Amino acid sequence: MTKNMQAAIACSPWAPSQINDQPKRILVMRHNCFGDLIATFPYINSLRTQLGSDVEIDLVVCDIYSHLAEHIGLFDNVIKLGGGFNTKKRFVFSLAKIPYLLLRNYDVVLDLQNNKISRITRYLLGKKPYTEFDKYSPLPAGERYRKTINAVGITPVELDTHYQTHFPGNCNDLLTAHGWQGEKYVILNPAGAYENRNWPAENYIAFAKLWLENINDATQFVFLGHSERIGNAVNIVQQALPNSVINLLDMTSETEAFEIVRKAEFMLSEDSGLMHMAWTTGVKTIAMLGSTRADWTQPLGKQVDFFSSSDLSCGDCMQPTCERGDNYCMTRITPPMVLAKYTALTAAQTNGG
Template identity: 35%
Template sequence: MGKEVHTKPWQLNRPPKRILAIRFQAVGDVLGIYPYLQAVKNKYPEVQIDLLTKQEKTDVAKHIGVFRHVWAYTDSTKRFPEILHALWFIIKLLPKRYELILDFQNHTISQWIRKLLFPKAFSEFDRFGDEMGSVRYFQTVERSGLLDEYDQPDLQLNDSGEASKLLHDNGWDGQSKLVILNPAGAFPSRHWPWENYVAFARLWLRSHPDSQFLILGTGKINVVSQRFKELLGDRLLNLTGKTTLLEALLITKKSCLLISEDSGLLHIGWLLKINTIALIGSTHKNRSAQVGENMHILNSDDLPCGNCMKINCEFGPVPLCLSRYSPDFIVSIAEQLVANK
């Protein structure tokens, strides 16, 4: 562990009746706790699990079958509104009598909420640990006494059919296998050259002509997505700026392969156990990498400059840690992932 984390494990000879999980941010981290809570629900079907998260994250959470109720905490980042909302929630949630609280956020406000709800047991997330976030999420649950082993479960996800309609409206033929290309790293040091994505797509079509490619995300990648469309034509579905987070999650569930830089969609791929090649770039290996048979992580840990967390690569406009991976190499990894599915 990094700094000390506090835990009061569950001691009664029955499972807790009501559990509150707390995680406010960020998107990937909120998504990351769901499989562990699903595992708890699978083991103890009668347990009622609630989630306290930021307002913007509630739409997805409400479609996850594990939760009885999803509480919407303020999206404000200003200290005074946050404190007021925390006090309001303490008053509102106190009658719920949560017996166990899993504090996956572990900062001042989540600690206040946890302490003033007086649970019988609790467990805090190790924010500063050296292991992967997914490992530390499991450790949070493990220290509570609820789980002593873990095998990633299939997530219960409610789908109304809107994802299929959105795909059809944007050019999906309904038969082609969907491959997601995600050039959405936040910084230049996390970018695999966009030309490589196009080259990968063309190589992939040689052996998988029944494929269509898909690009999701915000308007920040509009320029790249337009280039993809120009070069790949009707083989590419351009949904940039057209989906909510929930719609992106439901669409990703329908895909067979994801090639992704470090972004929220990478975590969605792991969450849904989609075959995923993670081009981590400058991000520290323990910040975004996830554990799973469907995941192939390409990080910078083997380089002297690895895990630098810098916005720009000191060796040039194309990060050294990602420029070494050719489209042919990524195709070979993708073939192995698909073959093992």
């Protein structure tokens, strides 16, 4: 499919009966990955809010991505598939869950995964209203989730980032224990998976200095995630700005990270799961997408903006390394450009844009 074509959404719409004007039980399938799972949450949140607590919504998800789903308050049951990253093992675990899923007797299936395992699961559950995720249309993932859910015809859903869940524990204590002084904080997230999705650590330092000089000199910059991926970049930034960095690498669960992210003033992020966590919780976000296809990955909402490579002849290449050899789609972004985009975004929000 070319980038200017949109696919039809495969579905069998829900048809209200005289007995039930809305389904009693809905099954959502989104097995992986973490960022893609998070991107479904605002639309499931909209569905949950409109249908109320009388309708049960279950989720089938890989166990390695289940923790946040279990605690976010959107799902009545989270059915976990074992097998980790091994597709064959995951398939066996999915077959083992079929008797339980049949007993649940779902009225509607929302297949937001659309892979061989989810399609086989849907087939084994028998003929019933369903909708199948549009994987390939040149639209942001969030918009494709919205359209996929709406295609089944239960009730129209929209982007809803206002979650009612409050997780146990106090993330303020964790922040304070690592030097937080109580001011609004900014999250910097140099967690792009590949080199041509990475912004140089020196640019994060320069951006932080610009922020301190022009926005708020008391701001602290929080780092979350795993040291295996971003530890080197964080160490460089922390050495340059020792009094302004809160380093929480390897210290948070998914729920703790979620709470810390949604309380942030702003996130500057490469393409990663935390970037999706920010825009899906309504946090002001600027994403630097690098080689990622922007039409699939861009964050959504009035509080977001992004840099992409779509204007380049080699842009949106989805490659792990740069054929040019200079990572131009990321290195051309300067710290003043980021600050200017943030200032414009803030002004638009202030003016009601």
